[in-house]
Amino acid sequence: MTGSPVGAGRAEVDAALVLLARLGVRPEDLVGAGGGRAVVPTFAEYVPVVAAAVGAGTRRVYGSYWNRVVEQWGARRLDEPSPSEIARLAETLRARRVVRANARGGQSTSEHLIAALRCVYRHAVADGLIGEGDNPARKVPKPRRAPSTRGAVGAERLAEINQVAATTGDDPALDTLLLRLHTETACRRGGALALRPCDLDATQCLVLLREKGEISRWQPVSPTLMRHLLRHAEERGAPRTGQLLRYRSGRPITTRRYDYLWKRIGQHLPWVAAQGVSTHWLRHTTLTWVERTYGYAVAHAYAGHTDRRGGGETGATITYVRASHEEVAAALVGLVAESHPLAPLPGVAPGPSPGETNAGNSC
Template identity: 55%
Template sequence: MADPERVAVALRMLADLGVSVADLRDAQRPPVPTVAEYLPQVMAAAGPGARRTYGSYWDRIAALWGDRPLDAIAASDIEALQHQAAATARLRRNARGGRHAGEHVVAAVRAIYNRAIADGLLDRADSPAHRVGKPRRLPSTRRALTPDELEQINVAARSSGNDVVLDALLLRLHTETACRRGGALALRLIDLDADRGLVRLTEKGGTVRWQPITQDLAASLADHARQRGAVLPTDALLRYRTGRPISYRRYDHLWQRIGTHLPWVAAQQISTHWLRHTTLTWVERHFGYGIARAYAGHTDSTGPATTTYIKADLQAVATALAAMTGQPHPLANPTVDVPPAAG
């Protein structure tokens, strides 16, 4: 422990020189780069999801503040950009008055300053981005679809479009697994275990899990991949007729088309994530929270302490799937009395 008397002497000497401890600390740091100089480093360290979400905002930030050092940006600059982004947000199906755009601006700027803090360029107290609050997120309007609504959506998908086989397969995959779009797009040939009725999903945060699917769906996925040119284990599973892997655009086009046939789909801004709500709601109602949590692939430890102990295995998830689809599954527990299949 430092001698208090010696510390006092040192502080008096620094005061006589007109230097503070903060000045000494700052002198040891590397020069603070400009936004344009540092942004490529931030983008290189970001994951693909962050680059996709924040890329357009980082471009705008570089255009506005590119020649300014990181420590020359004020909280009021960020707030002004936040309001501008909200006011000029593109009208989308899920638009909510520009709130998402304003929230993304703050998150995009924070990503820059979080990296600068981690790199030792700034202290957290020096970050203007952390002095700007994010807009309060509104409650989600998503809900579980009724059996009749789900049937209408599937009929609309199978009776229109330029690739009804692909679209029907996508809807069935998301309904059976409750996976996110990213999980479906990441599927490769090696991620399908058709014999045991399983797909390996890689989703948010790099989480990986094996998810039961019906053997009918497993066979359809295997045929689809084979017919559309998937050969190598690392080849994408879901493909256009040309053999090119599908992208997020397929989902956008799918729901736009369904919305033209079913006006209530467009009015309520229904999307693929609603299928996740639908499946997980059914599983929770019939099999309880623990199995629904496993079915969703949730691994976070936030919430009540009992979430540490409420765990379900693959067999329990397969049993819920068998009950929901009315189809047997090789991993389902045959001794469990299951409720009738979903309508």
């Protein structure tokens, strides 16, 4: 008669671990195996779940890449593609990309595809659909990012851009306001499009910018720009908690307005079209000038950068030399040569703020 089974000894356990290692199976993979194991969904099933869980900015950046993944692998389960297949898909999309005048070899296409898949797999790990070690996207390195061709625009060139915007097109008032807003604040397009009337602190001439990474910051603006923003909101019927920047019809603008604006400017200024100058060049222009004139700490704050990706001496140093609103305002005063409530020009008393005649614009 056979006796009752007893627990395995040390030798048997070691032998089992060796066998599992040869099979590429981890002990934790066996936990919960069987009927209780989660069913791994297909890309067509799971990508919409991830898209609904992320913010609008992430959806905008990764959406087109998720669509390509679903087109190629919609019926496949998340645990089926290998790292080499992901690398091959990234290369395929890079080869099929639309080549623009300012293209840099398609590295950004591969980078965004890998990042989009990493986002999907991060959610799958968090949902318990796959193990952390089963994430194939983590094993695919992103391509080295090519140096940016963007740069600061010289004062004379910037004047040419503003002149064309002010004298051509179907809404020069809107276009010059956009250029002034981006030049003064160095904000990104998303920050400008997210601006609301209730984000204007007219008393202190500050605007609340909400940009990528769900980061918000109060940015000083000149009294002149504040007056134009308030007037624009009033004349174009912007709701207090709705988008501020609008067409004459009252309809909110989108990124298409920027596309139209720079295409038009490029038609009048060949160098703009040749170099692919865009709104982000204004950010480079302002931040370069601020850094050269007022130092790295002020430029760091002016840009709205954070230290989340920090590390090394730069990230540690900026913790101790963080610039204040007053210092950023002082840089703005130097940029626009106009007194500001937080940083008056030397020898010039600050005039009445736009808020004294436009009350009630706080959230």
